[in-house]
Amino acid sequence: MTLYPSKDTKLELYLRRHLFARGMRYRLHDRRLKGTPDLVFPKHQAVIFVHGCFWHAHAGCSGFRLPKSNRKFWVAKFRRNRERDRRACIWLEEHGWRVLTVWECALRRPVCFTFDELLDFVLCWLAGGCHSCEIRGGEPLPSLVMDIDLRQCRKL
Template structure:
C-alpha cells in the first residue's frame, strides 16, 4: 500500500456509508434545539441547499457541515486527499461555491443563516457551541 491509510476496498466501503442527511452531528444539534424548546423543520426542500434545520418562527436556518465535505478553512479535519487530487479538488470547490450561493440566496430572502461545523461539536467544545447556537437563533426574538 503505497502510503495509503486504508486498502482501496476498505476506503470504498467507508465512503459508501457516508450519508447526506441525518448524520450524527445533525441529530445531535436537532436533539439539543428540541430539548431547549425550539421547533423546526428538517431538510426542508423548499429552500436552497435543503437546510438541516429551518426555524420559521425565528427566521433562522442552520446548516450542520462536515469539515471535509464543505472545506472548512483552517480546520484540522479538512485536508485534501492525496489520491485523485483533480477530482477531489473540483468536487470540494464546487461544494464550497454552492454553499456560498445558497447562503447568499437565503440571506437575500431575509433568512439568518448559521453554520455549525463538525469540529465545533467535538467533546471539548460541544456544550459551548450548542449554547451559542441557541443564542444566535433566539437573540433577535421571534418574528410575527
C-alpha cells in the same frame, strides 16, 4: 459518495436532540429553501447548516485534508461544494433568512467553548435576531450583536 449520508448525520442528530430538549422546534431539510438547510426555524426566520469539515473543505481545520489520490477530482468537487454553499447562503439572506453554519470541529473538538456554551449561543442567536455567522471549533464563539427595542421591554 452514496455511502456517506448528506442528512441525518450523527453530528446533526446530536445537535438536533439537544436543541429539542431545550424546547426548540424546527423543520428538517426544507427543500423549498436553497441548499436544503439541516434545521429550519420558520418562527425565527433562521436556518442552521451542520457542515462536515472534510466534505465542505473547512480551510485551516485539522478535519480536512486533501486526498492524495485523484487530486484533480477532489479539488474540483470541493470547489463545487464550497461554491454551492456560498450561493445557498446568499440566496437565503436575500430572501430574509439568517444562516448559522456549525462546523463539525465545533461539535467534535471545540477548543474555546463547551458544548453547553455552544447550545446557549445557538439559542441566543435564534431568539436575538442576530446576523448570519459560522461556529468553528478552533475559535471563540462569535459575538452577537442584537437590536433590542427598549419600547417592547416590560418593567419587572
